[in-house]
Amino acid sequence: MAGLALRFRLDLVQQAWDGFQAGQFASEVGERIGVDRTTAKRMLVAAGGVRPRRGRNLQGRYLSFAEREETAVGVAAGESVRSIAARIGRAPSTVSRELTRNTVRGRYRASVAQVTAMGRAVRPKPAKLATNARLRARVEADLAKRRSPEQIAGRLRRDFPEDPEMQVSAETIYQSLYVQSRGALKQELVRCLRTGRALRHPSRKAGQRKNRIPNMVNIVERPAEALDRAVPGHWEGDLIIGAGNQSAIGTLVERSSNFTMLVPLPDGYKPDQVAPALTRKIQQLPEQLRGTLTWDQGPEMRDWEQVRIDTGIEVFFCDPHSPWQRGINENTNGLLRQYFPKGTPLAGFSEAHLDAVAAELNDRPRKRLEFQTPNEVIGNVLLR
Incomplete structure (x- = not known):
């Protein structure tokens, strides 16, 4: 906390954290407190992703x-x-x-x-894990066994029910890992956590995340015929991201046939780049296959209404953090990593190359299709 105070005004730090926990981006937080995006991000990183303790209310005899x-x-x-x-x-x-x-x-x-x-x-108290060597050794040993802080805290209560000095909360373990100024647990032990994150993601107050997609229509309103995959023309879409988050390729997968189309995004994947590229690709489909498109709540789909107007396809959005609602697309993106491994720059691939990759996938027999290929299944639809 002292190091953070030397670098940033603590009143601004607390205002920044109000923004982070409301779901704002670093650029929005920076605008809120009068600093640039990089400085706002540094406030988050300096605290290890854990909100610094607020000072006592400086009122009464204290000067404002x-x-x-x-x-x-x-x-x-x-x-x-x-x-x-x-x-x-x-x-x-x-x-x-x-x-x-x-x-x-x-x-x-x-x-x-x-x-x-x-x-x-x-006036911070010394961290319990910093002052109790026996407890710290036990927690570090359990973390090395890849036990979660919750499992460690629960087991300590069971093993030492009469010894409060050998008990610690899961939150204390997390804070001792992520806030190095507390001088307790070694930061490299974060690799033993399930997420392996070096920076804790700030918790957000429910319902306060700023909606980045205007007027979006939730997946629950998608027609029932799209759910059972019996009727063709219902698609799932997403992006696969390239090296350094600097490039992307759009992916479209038809739910009943697994037929895949790849969307080149040579100039980037901001909303005003994704919408026209997606529109052009969907317009290559016959109208009978332009039923619905289901996407996650990524900001690249801000201009979805224009896509709907230009293509006639109805667009629906998954719930947050629910990739299983686009399971076919998620599986296909995994297959595409055979062609585009993680860490590969994706902006340089031509549309012809992407079409060739999609053609190879669409000619691959699938168990779900009784070992027919997506080409054969979609072809049968078009011949009806």
Whole structure:
């Protein structure tokens, strides 16, 4: 916490975390607090993805930031302590104490004084895992066995029911892993967690994530005929992402036949690049195969309504974090990694090359289709 205070004003850090936990992106958080996207992201990384403890409410006998600003103005103008105190409605002793404690190298600044005061107000207790070597050794050994913090905490309560010094909460274990300033567990042990993340993802308040896709229609409103895969013309779509998240290829898979189409995105995968590329690909289909398209809630589909208007296909969106609702597409994306391994730049592949890859997939016999190929199944549909 002290290191964070030296780098960022703690009041701004707390405002930034309000934004992160409301589901805002770093760029939105930065705009909210008056910094750039990179600085906002650094606030997240500096804390290990764990919200720093809030300082105690600095009210009552403590000066507010506005009062500190008035004090700084008075000091710069050469006012006396009594004059400043009278102007802000405080006792001269309060102002004198403020200047004594928070003047740095002969200069009093409101922002520095506020950060220093908030840092003192936190008064963090030493972490339990930092002071109890026996407990720390047990937790580290259990983490090395790839047990989750919840499993470790539960087992400790079972093994040491009468010894509170050998008990610890799962949250304390997480914070000791991700917040290195607490000086407890080795950060490399995060690799033993199921996610293996080096940075904890901030928890978000339910229902507060900002909707990035206007007027989207949920998958529950998709026609029943799309669900049983008996009627052709219902598609699932997604992106596969290239090296460094700098490039992508769009994928479309027909639910009844597994017929696959690949969408080149040579210039990137922002919404205004995805919509026209997707439209052009769907327009190559006969109208009888333009039933529905189901996509996840990725921001690249912001302009879905224009796709619907230009192609006549109805677009539906999955629930958040529910890839099984587009299971056929997810499986196909896995097959496509044979052709485009993770870490491969994807912008340089021509449409002809992508069509050749799709043709090879569509000529592959599938067990689900009783070892017919997607080409044969979709061909039978078109011949009806």
